[in-house]
Amino acid sequence: MSQGGYAVVDVDDEINDRGNGLEFKTFLPTDGHTPRATSPSPPEVPHSFFNLAYYQTYFDVDTDIVLKRVGMATIPRAGFIAENCDGQIDLYGPFWTLTTLILVLYITSTSISSITQYLSSSHANSNLPLLSTAVSVVYFYGLGLPALLWGATKWLGVGEWGVAEALGLYGYAMGVYIPVSLLCLIPVGILRWVLVFGGAASSGYFLVQNIYPVLASADNKMTRLLIIAVIALHGGMALAIKVLFFSNSSIGPDPISDPML
Numbered sequence: 001m002s003q004g005g006y007a008v009v010d011v012d013d014e015i016n017d018r019g020n021g022l023e024f025k026t027f028l029p030t031d032g033h034t035p036r037a038t039s040p041s042p043p044e045v046p047h048s049f050f051n052l053a054y055y056q057t058y059f060d061v062d063t064d065i066v067l068k069r070v071g072m073a074t075i076p077r078a079g080f081i082a083e084n085c086d087g088q089i090d091l092y093g094p095f096w097t098l099t100t101l102i103l104v105l106y107i108t109s110t111s112i113s114s115i116t117q118y119l120s121s122s123h124a125n126s127n128l129p130l131l132s133t134a135v136s137v138v139y140f141y142g143l144g145l146p147a148l149l150w151g152a153t154k155w156l157g158v159g160e161w162g163v164a165e166a167l168g169l170y171g172y173a174m175g176v177y178i179p180v181s182l183l184c185l186i187p188v189g190i191l192r193w194v195l196v197f198g199g200a201a202s203s204g205y206f207l208v209q210n211i212y213p214v215l216a217s218a219d220n221k222m223t224r225l226l227i228i229a230v231i232a233l234h235g236g237m238a239l240a241i242k243v244l245f246f247s248n249s250s251i252g253p254d255p256i257s258d259p260m261l
Contacts (some may be wrong), residue, residue, distance in 0.1 A: 058091040058164055066093035073172035076206035078213060080172070081165060089164055094171015098142040101174055102134045104181045109134075109245040111185065133244060138174070141237050146170040149211075152226060158218045169210050173203040177241065184246045192246045200238030204231060 070093065072084045081089050110127055146166035153161070180199040184192045207230055215223045 058089070061090040061092050066090070066096060069093055069172055070097055070175040073206060074176050074202060076202055076209055078209040080169065080206070080210050085168070089168035091164060091167060091171075094142065094168050094174075097171050097175045097178070098138050101177055101181070102131075102138050104178050105134045105138070105241070105245050106131045108181045108185055112187075112246070115187075130245075137237075137240055137244065141233075142170050142174050143167060145233065149226065149230070153215065153218070153223065156218060156220050156223045156226075158214060158223060160217050161214050169207060173206050176203045181241075181245070193242065196238050196242045196246065200234060204234040207234060 069084055069090075073080065109130060113127060146169070147163055150161070150163045150166040176199045177196075180195045183195050186192070208227060211230060212224070212227050215226055218224075
């Protein structure tokens with residue numbers, strides 16, 4: 001039926017009773033607290049030798065802990081990483097120890113040389129090449145040699161330690177030479193020999209106590225022979241320190257090292 005051009009349509013009462021099916025829901029919290037935004041967790045960085053994040057955990061250590069570990073390394077006993085480092089070695093301590101040793105060796109050696117030249121009324125000259133010698137010798141022995149040792153053990157099938165453990169043991173072992181170098185300022189040649197090789201005996205025994213159990217765990221028994229190379233090279237390092245840095249005496253030439261040279 002139409003009235004004035006409009007059509008009247010009857011609407012079903014049942015549809016009106018059900019409504020249009022639309023409902024309004026709230027997703028706001030009902031306890032009156034404003035929701036707190038959560039920051040997304042940072043993605044995990046893949047561990048790779050070419051990724052700087054791989055080495056971040058090895059340098060996350062406090063200075064007082066490093067000094068404590070340096071002191072404990074002067075006490076030669078096994079289980080240094082497990083007991084004193086809580087099973088996680090760091091690389092900041094070894095690098096700090098080696099760098100400090102380089103500076104101490106250079107300062108003490110040049111001080112001895114300056115005193116000797118002053119007493120002999122000769123002109124004192126700076127010995128900058130000695131600094132490069134200290135850098136080369138200390139970094140090669142403290143960083144290069146343990147890396148080579150780790151590579152050799154890896155090739156022979158030793159899988160119980162990594163390159164960080166090798167670098168950490170050698171770095172902390174060299175910490176004993178810091179007080180030894182300072183004591184070598186005493187102008188007595190015999191005493192310097194005793195100090196240098198006393199430090200070599202202490203640090204060498206520390207290395208043997210912590211490296212030999214790793215070598216002995218390998219199935220290849222020939223791996224244990226590497227400990228002989230460790231001892232021999234450590235003795236050679238002590239001799240190099242004595243000859244290169246502490247051969248001069250402020251009261252005259254060293255009576256032991258001069259005939260050998």
